[in-house]
Amino acid sequence: GAVVSQHPSRVICKSGTSVKIECRSLDFQATTMFWYRQFPKKSLMLMATSNEGSKATYEQGVEKDKFLINHASLTLSTLTVTSAHPEDSSFYICSSQPSFNEQFFGPGTRLTVL
Amino acid sequence: EDQVTQSPEALRLQEGESSSLNCSYTVSGLRGLFWYRQDPGKGPEFLFTLYSAGEEKEKERLKATLTKKESFLHITAPKPEDSATYLCAVQAVGTGRRALTFGSGTRLQVQP
Numbered sequence: 001g002a003v004v005s006q007h008p009s010r011v012i013c014k015s016g017t018s019v020k021i022e023c024r025s026l027d028f029q030a031t032t033m034f035w036y037r038q039f040p041k042k043s044l045m046l047m048a049t050s051n052e053g054s055k056a057t058y059e060q061g062v063e064k065d066k067f068l069i070n071h072a073s074l075t076l077s078t079l080t081v082t083s084a085h086p087e088d089s090s091f092y093i094c095s096s097q098p099s100f101n102e103q104f105f106g107p108g109t110r111l112t113v114l
Numbered sequence: 115e116d117q118v119t120q121s122p123e124a125l126r127l128q129e130g131e132s133s134s135l136n137c138s139y140t141v142s143g144l145r146g147l148f149w150y151r152q153d154p155g156k157g158p159e160f161l162f163t164l165y166s167a168g169e170e171k172e173k174e175r176l177k178a179t180l181t182k183k184e185s186f187l188h189i190t191a192p193k194p195e196d197s198a199t200y201l202c203a204v205q206a207v208g209t210g211r212r213a214l215t216f217g218s219g220t221r222l223q224v225q226p
Contacts, residue, residue, distance in 0.1 A: 105157035
C-alpha cells in the first residue's frame, strides 16, 4: 500500500515552545491530507483538512491560530503546534487518500509538553 | 451528524477461538466503510474498504461484511499476533469531504 511518513516520531518540549510535525506522502501526490489527534485509549478525532495551495479547513473547536497547517507541495503537509502547553500532549496522526478505495495513515507523532 | 459505534470495547480470546467485532453506523450517505488495525503507539494500518450492503472482503484470518446499518469483522482462528485495536470508520458522500469518522475501537487480545 501507499506510504505516508511522519517526522518526528516522538518529541518532548517545554511549555511555551512551538513544535513542527511533517507529514509526507512518499509514493503518490496528495492534494489533500488530514490531521487527526488521538488521546490514550481513545479514537481518532479529525482536527483539520490540509489542502495543497490553499488554506486548511479546521473542525469546530480546533484553534487555527494554535495549530498552524501548511501544505506547500503535493507531498508535504506540516502541522505546527504553537505555544504548546501540557494539554496539547497527544498522539498526532496524518493521513492521505491516493485513490477512492483507500486512505493511508502515517505512523504518528507522540508530543509531550512539559 | 455521522456516528460510528463499535462493540465490544474490549475482547479477550483464546488462540483459535473465532469471534466477530461489530461496527454500527449512521451516516447521511455512505461512500465507504473502512476497517483498520492499530498497534500501540503506531498509526492505523489499512485493512478493508466496503461500499455497499452485502459486500464482503477477506484477508488472511479476517473477513469484513457490510449491511445498511452495520459492519462485522469476523476473525477466524485468531493468533496472538492478531492482538491489536481494530478501528471502524465511515466516509460520507455528498459534501466533498473525504475525512473519516471513527468509532472508538475494539481492543482485541488473543492469548496463546
